[in-house]
Amino acid sequence: MRRTGSLLCFAAAIGGLAIAQRPAASDSKPWWRNAVIYQIYPRSFADSNGDGVGDLNGITNHLDYLQDLGVDGIWITPFFKSPQVDFGYDISDYTDIDPQYGTLADFDRLLAEAKKRNIRVLLDFVVNHTSDRHPWFVESRSSRTNAKADWYVWRDPLPGRRPPTNWISIFGGSAWQFEPARKQDYYHAFYKEQPDLNWRNPDVRKAMYDVMRFWMKRGVAGFRLDAVPSLFEDAQLRDEPVAKPGKSSYGDPILTRQYTDNLPECNDVLREMRKVADEFADGVLVGEAYVPAVEDLAKLYGANGDELHLPMDTMFGFGALSATRYRARLLEAETQLNGGTPLLVFNNHDNPRSVSRLGDGRNTAELARMLATLLLTPRASVLLYYGEELGMANDDPKRKEDVKDIIGIKGWPQEKGRDGERKPMQWNADTNAGFSTGATTWLPVAPEYRTVNVAAETRERGSVLNYYKALLRLRKINAALRDGDFTLVNGDDPNVLSFVRRAEDGPAALIVLNCTGAPQTVAIRSMADKQGAVLLSSFAAEGDAVNPAAIQMPAYGAMVAGFEK
Numbered sequence: 001m002r003r004t005g006s007l008l009c010f011a012a013a014i015g016g017l018a019i020a021q022r023p024a025a026s027d028s029k030p031w032w033r034n035a036v037i038y039q040i041y042p043r044s045f046a047d048s049n050g051d052g053v054g055d056l057n058g059i060t061n062h063l064d065y066l067q068d069l070g071v072d073g074i075w076i077t078p079f080f081k082s083p084q085v086d087f088g089y090d091i092s093d094y095t096d097i098d099p100q101y102g103t104l105a106d107f108d109r110l111l112a113e114a115k116k117r118n119i120r121v122l123l124d125f126v127v128n129h130t131s132d133r134h135p136w137f138v139e140s141r142s143s144r145t146n147a148k149a150d151w152y153v154w155r156d157p158l159p160g161r162r163p164p165t166n167w168i169s170i171f172g173g174s175a176w177q178f179e180p181a182r183k184q185d186y187y188h189a190f191y192k193e194q195p196d197l198n199w200r201n202p203d204v205r206k207a208m209y210d211v212m213r214f215w216m217k218r219g220v221a222g223f224r225l226d227a228v229p230s231l232f233e234d235a236q237l238r239d240e241p242v243a244k245p246g247k248s249s250y251g252d253p254i255l256t257r258q259y260t261d262n263l264p265e266c267n268d269v270l271r272e273m274r275k276v277a278d279e280f281a282d283g284v285l286v287g288e289a290y291v292p293a294v295e296d297l298a299k300l301y302g303a304n305g306d307e308l309h310l311p312m313d314t315m316f317g318f319g320a321l322s323a324t325r326y327r328a329r330l331l332e333a334e335t336q337l338n339g340g341t342p343l344l345v346f347n348n349h350d351n352p353r354s355v356s357r358l359g360d361g362r363n364t365a366e367l368a369r370m371l372a373t374l375l376l377t378p379r380a381s382v383l384l385y386y387g388e389e390l391g392m393a394n395d396d397p398k399r400k401e402d403v404k405d406i407i408g409i410k411g412w413p414q415e416k417g418r419d420g421e422r423k424p425m426q427w428n429a430d431t432n433a434g435f436s437t438g439a440t441t442w443l444p445v446a447p448e449y450r451t452v453n454v455a456a457e458t459r460e461r462g463s464v465l466n467y468y469k470a471l472l473r474l475r476k477i478n479a480a481l482r483d484g485d486f487t488l489v490n491g492d493d494p495n496v497l498s499f500v501r502r503a504e505d506g507p508a509a510l511i512v513l514n515c516t517g518a519p520q521t522v523a524i525r526s527m528a529d530k531q532g533a534v535l536l537s538s539f540a541a542e543g544d545a546v547n548p549a550a551i552q553m554p555a556y557g558a559m560v561a562g563f564e565k
């Protein structure tokens with residue numbers, strides 16, 4: 001990773017400039033509004049016992065790091081009992097912990113230690129499906145008459161034992177699996193080891209809401225709900241039409257998902273879940289929501305703001321790097337979410353890391369700092385994925401035999417799976433990047449760990465990590481960034497995105513982001529008569545004068561400037 005020697009003077013973007021800087025008032029807004037929630041993939045974060053797999057105690061051991069970074073909460077992806085076919089997204093007991101991650105006592109300690117540091121803990125609630133080894137499914141598949149017979153989505157096959165519909169699993173192949181004991185098929189939106197629960201059954205709902213209560217009573221702040229759009233399928237079992245010619249990476253026809261995704265009944269369940277979350281102070285529901293349009297995203301907040309608090313805006317962060325596109329998306333988020341708080345995200349355990357996905361292999365650290373600024377300065381809550389704060393790149397397996405994620409084995413070489421974005425956290429330049437003392441790790445560490453790691457970046461003044469820390473701090477103490485409104489400026493510039501955040505009593509922050517790998521000059525016409533000063537920038541020093549009439553931006557340059565009015 002290349003780091004240029006530009007003037008990276010952001011480590012202390014406080015003090016010098018008094019504009020709009022004051023500590024948070026004892027405001028009454030809920031904790032999750034404007035919060036930064038850090039996603040931990042527990043297998044890959046920190047291994048406390050040397051078995052090569054990360055665990056809960058590993059997380060607890062690094063809470064000081066997260067506090068110092070400045071996050072408000074953590075979301076831990078599933079660590080419950082699981083055969084690990086989908087690395088924890090196939091749960092066989094929702095209220096116990098898989099031994100490879102620790103024990104309930106370890107979890108309680110994690111919670112208590114997080115609380116001491118004012119870090120909220122969110123769990124991943126896999127609502128759409130269980131493992132095929134879950135006792136509910138073991139019973140359900142055993143006959144058509146058992147007590148759990150209707151807990152999953154069972155249908156008769158068509159003549160010749162053909163699947164009931166043409167529906168395709170998101171992970172490839174038919175979404176139906178024949179069960180000889182019942183002479184019926186069950187539906188699975190994902191792997192066949194992940195049978196879909198039947199959310200039309202009130203007993204299923206009750207059991208799942210009790211799972212929520214179990215964890216919230218223990219002290220968790222809420223959940224990230226997995227695969228929300230997949231909860232219901234068409235009751236009439238209509239075949240999906242072909243969406244476009246050709247084949248998927250798994251060799252399947254490419255069908256629409258109009259009968260299997262985002263059915264209106266999902267909203268009924270979300271309203272019920274919200275009621276459960278509301279039984280607890282501070283309860284919050286984040287939702288995984290790959291939806292095609294802003295109207296669909298808006299619906300997930302609920303017509304009366306009574307569904308998800310924070311559905312992820314995956315359209316914003318998982319599309320192309322483009323000032324024009326980001327501008328349009330941010331405007332939509334501001335105006336079309338019925339007043340809901342947007343939840344911005346660039347990275348997670350299912351998508352190639354942003355610096356690799358969006359970059360051209362040059363100026364990677366600059367791109368990381370620009371994306372950090374784009375993520376953390378709009379009026380939004382934020383998800384940050386472990387290692388994103390270091391500028392960790394994707395590191396896909398080079399050979400099929402090294403792949404751990406089954407979709408990478410099924411789809412090789414077009415689909416290499418998700419191992420590349422799940423590599424061990426890079427703590428230092430020692431063996432296994434300080435992730436584990438084991439002889440081997442479940443995935444090998446990425447080769448760049450020697451320079452891209454917490455220890456090295458803590459020392460290096462201009463590092464991506466120190467930029468994130470300064471930005472997270474500025475986001476908390478700067479009134480315009482914390483509470484200000486949001487206005488796009490220079491609305492037609494195809495290369496540079498600029499917007500203003502303005503606090504009620506006047507002080508403003510101007511954010512300027514060069515979304516290209518080439519230098520740009522930008523004029524903010526509406527502010528041309530004003531004079532500001534740099535609060536934080538990837539290329540200019542704190543306190544430097546800013547003349548909005550002509551701002552020179554290096555490749556992927558990012559700047560936050562303060563203005564009195």
Ligand code: GLC
Pocket residue numbers: 086089090126190226227288349350
């Ligand atoms: C979600 C998870 C993904 C998992 C899938 C099935 O999309 O983020 O990792 O494979 O659900 O549970």
